[in-house]
Amino acid sequence: QTKLTSKAKDPFPDWKPGEPVPYAALCKTFSLIELTTKRLIIMEHCSLFLRQVLRLTPDDLLPTVLLMINKLAPDYAGVELGIGESLIMKAIGESTGRSLAVIKQDQKEIGDLGLVAVKSRSTQPTMFKPKPLTVRGVLKGLLGIATVSGNGAQGRKVDGIKKLLSSADASGGKVDITKDKGGPSEAKFIIRFLEGKLRLGLAEKTVLVSLAQAMICHEKEKKGQVPSTTDMAEAEGILKTVYSELPSYDVIIPAMLNHGIMNLRDHCKLRPGVPLKPMLAKPTKAITEVLDRFEGQTFTCEYKYDGERAQIHYVAKDTDEKLEAAPGATKEAAAGVASIFSRNSEDLSKKYPDILAKLHTWVKEDTKSFVLDCESVAWDVDEKKVLPFQQLMTRKKKDVKIEDVKVKVCVFAFDLLYLNGEAIVEKSLRERRELLHKAFLPVEGEFHFATSMDGQELDEIQTFLDESVKASCEGLMVKMLDGKESGYEPSKRSRNWLKIKKDYLSGIGDSLDLVVLGAYYGKGKRTSVYGAFLLACYNPSSESYETVCNIGTGFSEVVLEELHKALSEIVIDRPKPFYSHSSGGQHQPDVWFEPRYVWEVKTADLTLSPRYKAGCKEGVDPSGDKGISLRFPRFIKVRDDKKPDEATSSRQVAEMYRKQESVSKSKGPAVDDDF
Ligand code: ATP
Numbered sequence: 001q002t003k004l005t006s007k008a009k010d011p012f013p014d015w016k017p018g019e020p021v022p023y024a025a026l027c028k029t030f031s032l033i034e035l036t037t038k039r040l041i042i043m044e045h046c047s048l049f050l051r052q053v054l055r056l057t058p059d060d061l062l063p064t065v066l067l068m069i070n071k072l073a074p075d076y077a078g079v080e081l082g083i084g085e086s087l088i089m090k091a092i093g094e095s096t097g098r099s100l101a102v103i104k105q106d107q108k109e110i111g112d113l114g115l116v117a118v119k120s121r122s123t124q125p126t127m128f129k130p131k132p133l134t135v136r137g138v139l140k141g142l143l144g145i146a147t148v149s150g151n152g153a154q155g156r157k158v159d160g161i162k163k164l165l166s167s168a169d170a171s172g173g174k175v176d177i178t179k180d181k182g183g184p185s186e187a188k189f190i191i192r193f194l195e196g197k198l199r200l201g202l203a204e205k206t207v208l209v210s211l212a213q214a215m216i217c218h219e220k221e222k223k224g225q226v227p228s229t230t231d232m233a234e235a236e237g238i239l240k241t242v243y244s245e246l247p248s249y250d251v252i253i254p255a256m257l258n259h260g261i262m263n264l265r266d267h268c269k270l271r272p273g274v275p276l277k278p279m280l281a282k283p284t285k286a287i288t289e290v291l292d293r294f295e296g297q298t299f300t301c302e303y304k305y306d307g308e309r310a311q312i313h314y315v316a317k318d319t320d321e322k323l324e325a326a327p328g329a330t331k332e333a334a335a336g337v338a339s340i341f342s343r344n345s346e347d348l349s350k351k352y353p354d355i356l357a358k359l360h361t362w363v364k365e366d367t368k369s370f371v372l373d374c375e376s377v378a379w380d381v382d383e384k385k386v387l388p389f390q391q392l393m394t395r396k397k398k399d400v401k402i403e404d405v406k407v408k409v410c411v412f413a414f415d416l417l418y419l420n421g422e423a424i425v426e427k428s429l430r431e432r433r434e435l436l437h438k439a440f441l442p443v444e445g446e447f448h449f450a451t452s453m454d455g456q457e458l459d460e461i462q463t464f465l466d467e468s469v470k471a472s473c474e475g476l477m478v479k480m481l482d483g484k485e486s487g488y489e490p491s492k493r494s495r496n497w498l499k500i501k502k503d504y505l506s507g508i509g510d511s512l513d514l515v516v517l518g519a520y521y522g523k524g525k526r527t528s529v530y531g532a533f534l535l536a537c538y539n540p541s542s543e544s545y546e547t548v549c550n551i552g553t554g555f556s557e558v559v560l561e562e563l564h565k566a567l568s569e570i571v572i573d574r575p576k577p578f579y580s581h582s583s584g585g586q587h588q589p590d591v592w593f594e595p596r597y598v599w600e601v602k603t604a605d606l607t608l609s610p611r612y613k614a615g616c617k618e619g620v621d622p623s624g625d626k627g628i629s630l631r632f633p634r635f636i637k638v639r640d641d642k643k644p645d646e647a648t649s650s651r652q653v654a655e656m657y658r659k660q661e662s663v664s665k666s667k668g669p670a671v672d673d674d675f
Contacts, residue, residue, distance in 0.1 A: 012052060020134035021053055021060040024169060026067060027186050033200045042202060043210050050214035062253045063139040065211060069204045070193055072143050074248040075345040076275050081146045083157060083194050084594060085572050088113055091161035092191070096120035104573065112577045113195060114188035117165065121187045130167040133186055138164065142193065164190050197578055199543050212239040215261045235261045244490040245270040245423065247277060247345070251324075270423040272313040272369055273324030275341035277491030279373075279415075281477060281499040283510035283656070287461050290478050290498050298481045300429070301464050302450040303473040304499055305412045306389045307377030308641060309343040310352070312370075312411075314359060319368040321421055335360035342641045350398045352376065354405050362411075362447040367439040371418035373488075379410035379445055386410070386472040389637070397640070413440065414450035414477070417488055425488040430481050432488070454481065465500060475501040493652075503602065510656065512537065512630070512648040513639050515545055516597045517579055518589030519567060520552075522560075529564040534589045535601065535633070536579070537614050539650040545595055546627060546650050547581040548614035554602075554635030570594040580613040587611050598642040603630035606657040618654035628657045 012025040029049040033042050046068065053064050066072060073079040085107075092113070093103045098120050106116045145160035168186035192198045216235035220227045227235075238261060242252060246268050255267040270276060284290055290299075315323045316336040323337045338356055340348040349356060355376065363370075378391035387407075395407045416436040417425050424432055433452075442448050451471070453464045465476050480486040480496040489496065501510060514535035522531030532552035536545035555563070570593045575581065579592075608620065612627040620628055 015052070015056060017056045019057060020136050021057050021064055023133035023135050023138050023186055025049070025052075026064060026135055027189050030189055030198065030200055030202075033202055037201055039201075039206060042200075043206055043213070046202065046207060046210035047213045047217070050211055051218055054214060054218040058257055060135050061257065062249055063136045065207060065249050065253065066139060067135060067193065068202060068207045070196060070198050072139070072146055074250060074274070076248075076341060076347065078347055079143070079146050081142070081194060081196070083145070083161075084570065085113065085195075087154060087158055088161065088191060088194055089116075091158045091165065092117045092120050094158065095162040095165040096123075098123075108573060111574055114185075114191040117168075117187040117191045118185045121165070121168065121185075130169075132169070133164070133167050138190065145194075161190075161194065195576075197543055197576075199578055201542060203540055203543075208239060208243055209236050212236040212261060215239075215256060219260055219262075238262065238264050241265070242268045244492075245276055245425065246274050247491075248274050270371065270418050270425060271324050272315050272321070272371055272418060273339060275311050275313070275339075275345040276371075276417070277345065278309060278311065278343055279489050279491070279497060280493040281497035282493055282495055284478075284498045284500055285659075287458055287465070287500065290461070290500065291458060293495065293498060294478070294480065297483070297485075298454070298456065299478055300433075300452050300454045300481045301461055302414055302452045302477045302479065303412075303468040303471060304475045304477045304501070305375040305377045305386065305450065306472070306474040307375045307386075307392050307409070307412075308348075310348060310355070310374050310376045310411065311341045312338060312355070312359070312372040312374065313341070314338040314363070314372075315369045316360075316363075316367075321369045344641050344643060344646065346641075351395065351400055352409065353400055353402050355409065355411060357402060358443075358446055362440050362443055364439055364441055366420075368420050369418065370416060370420075370439065372413050372436075373415035373417060374411050374413040375450075376409045376411055379408045381408055381445060384445060388472060393637070408445070410445050411447045412450050413447065415488060425490065426484075427487065428482050428484075429479055429486040429488075450477075465502070469502045475499065475503075511600050511602050511636060512548075512653065512656075513598050513600050513642055513646070514548060515595050515644045515647045516567065516593055516599060517545055517547065517575070517581070517595065518592045520550070521590045525557075526560065529560040530567065530591075531560075533563075534581070535599065536581075536647075537650050537653050538645055538647040539580075539617065540645070542578075542580075542617065544578040544580045545576075545644070545647075546613040546616065547579070548612050548628065548653065549601075549603075549630040549633045551601060551630075551633040551635060553633065559635075566597070567593055570596055580616070582611050582613065584611070595644040598639040598644060598647050600636040600639050601630065602634045602636055604632040606653070606660055607631050615650045615654035615657065618650055620654050620657055628653050 012022070012028070015022050015025050026049065029045050032045045036042060050061070050064065053061050072081070089100060089103045089107060093100045103116060103120065106119060107113060110116050110119070141160060141164045145157050148156045148160065165187055168190055189198065212235040213232055216227045216231050220231070242264050246252060251274065252264070252268050256264055259267050313323060314336050315321045323339065338359055340352050340355060342348050378387035378389070380387050391407050392409065413436060416432050416439065417423065419435055419439055424435060437449060440447065453460065455461065455464070468476055476499070478498045478500065485496050499510070514537055516533050517536050518534035519530035520532045522529050532550050534547055535549050535551055536547045539546050572592050572594055575592045576595065581587070606628050608626040609629040610626050612629040615628040616624060
């Protein structure tokens with residue numbers, strides 16, 4: 001705080017008030033951040049920079065924040081760069097006059113494309129000093145690359161990268177590739193942005209807190225004051241809450257600049273059209289564990305439906321309210337406008353035109369706007385019952401025509417977050433449930449309320465769990481029902497929602513969602529496909545993927561063929577620098593992939609193994625050498641609704657490992673199927 005509030009020497013002398021923020025200034029801050037792993041220091045650098053932006057060029061606050069969090073737009077806008085390693089290598093080669101073969105060779109040796117770009121630029125003689133890049137210019141360039149479509153899109157993307165690289169300053173610091181640091185080079189950070197990983201240890205949460213600090217310091221400074229610790233804490237709390245309800249910097253930052261951070265809650269509330277990150281549940285593996293957690297509190301049990309999470313936003317035509325326009329996401333629904341979003345805030349409207357067409361028939365007359373949390377589940381029209389998740393997967397994902405729909409879906413609503421112009425996330429679950437039941441009309445096979453039971457006794461819960469399984473559900477969700485704690489907590493994996501899955505009652509409590517990093521060629525019957533795969537969990541603090549198991553079980557031949565086809569397209573020459581795996585030669589997969597696919601995997605239990613790196617930094621092994629690994633892992637399904645960064649985190653894996661009853665007993669070495 002001392003540095004934040006003192007008038008330190010101007011660290012960015014080339015940046016004049018009112019002028020666009022120089023990209024070099026941002027990269028200088030990135031380099032300072034890169035030198036440390038201490039969160040407080042990272043936050044201080046980040047805050048200082050944002051404060052300077054507020055003082056000199058507040059108009060650039062939004063692009064600066066976006067470049068810091070490695071995003072071009074809010075998730076729901078669906079703006080993706082869509083660039084693989086090969087395209088980036090092509091662009092580096094062409095913009096620096098080096099052949100692709102040379103670039104590939106460098107990549108093999110250096111292993112970090114950002115540093116390859118630096119090396120390529122620094123060996124290139126420059127005749128003219130390029131016009132300096134600005135933060136807003138870089139964002140515009142990157143957005144241009146992301147939104148190119150149609151004929152020759154790949155070529156134009158390469159051109160876009162070349163344009164940015166040719167203006168990028170690659171000097172500015174001695175490159176020491178052995179230490180994986182490249183100085184404050186613009187080329188390096190542009191490439192890393194394109195790869196989706198700045199690798200600065202600058203988590204989005206850190207940027208959010210830094211932004212709150214910078215803003216409150218700036219506001220106080222203008223009044224000749226210094227913020228107190230309470231002011232700082234209050235500002236952070238406000239921004240965190242507002243962001244969780246309305247995760248869009250595009251909306252929040254202008255409102256914050258206009259009205260001040262302390263008034264932000266009056267201007268930025270949950271609103272139809274902007275999806276919020278859903279509340280998530282913690283795993284448990286016994287009903288007794290649930291009873292221990294909720295001791296002395298009232299709770300409710302609901303069926304845990306096995307389908308796809310859907311957040312439905314709706315505004316009726318005959319009201320003044322508007323559905324915030326997410327580009328392309330707003331769809332005309334009968335009698336109103338609506339959007340359906342996935343767990344990931346992706347637009348599902350093109351997948352579920354059948355839901356949009358019927359939505360208005362489930363709504364009572366005086367229900368004019370709402371945000372509904374529900375599960376869309378495949379439905380057997382003849383038998384009038386829920387079908388397994390696999391059926392839902394056979395539905396087309398895009399441009400579905402209602403007349404072609406073969407797999408019907410039924411919507412099971414379990415929460416209501418917004419109703420008739422008012423956000424209701426802070427109300428208790430009991431109140432929200434009452435409002436939900438009052439606002440909608442169930443229609444058999446189309447729209448149901450989640451089946452629930454408020455009994456608090458072990459026997460009742462056991463019977464209800466058995467019934468849920470008979471009704472083809474995955475198990476139960478048990479939720480706090482009354483009081484402040486039962487409010488809806490967007491984006492949180494909360495202790496106030498617990499899940500009990502039938503399959504995990506005696507195991508580790510949950511399946512894991514893991515990222516595919518590599519594969520091994522098949523043997524015997526599997527020679528034409530990959531026979532086994534290397535999987536990893538995600539560590540958001542270090543922005544790295546930590547390996548957790550090899551897997552070769554649970555795949556049908558058809559699935560193996562499909563996976564081979566999809567994965568062959570994202571093969572890379574060597575592991576990314578942010579893959580953490582043991583270096584032993586015999587443990588390396590035959591091929592490596594870009595981090596793109598997330599698979600759900602079941603396991604018997606967890607054990608420690610020197611071969612894997614999961615949770616190494618979570619202190620599970622006192623020597624720090626061993627990571628956690630899965631025993632007898634089994635493939636369940638591809639999780640299209642999760643991005644690699646949303647895979648099970650190292651911390652969650654460590655939590656599961658610690659909770660395992662038999663941690664103290666020796667389990668023997670990890671078992672890798674098919675090896
Ligand atoms: P998984 O779906 O594998 O359990 P997850 O990380 O996607 O993991 P969890 O929090 O673990 O999400 O489980 C909650 C999920 O269960 C929700 O995202 C939702 O899709 C689904 N679900 C089904 N029925 C309910 C219900 N009654 N209440 C809340 N969520 C439900």
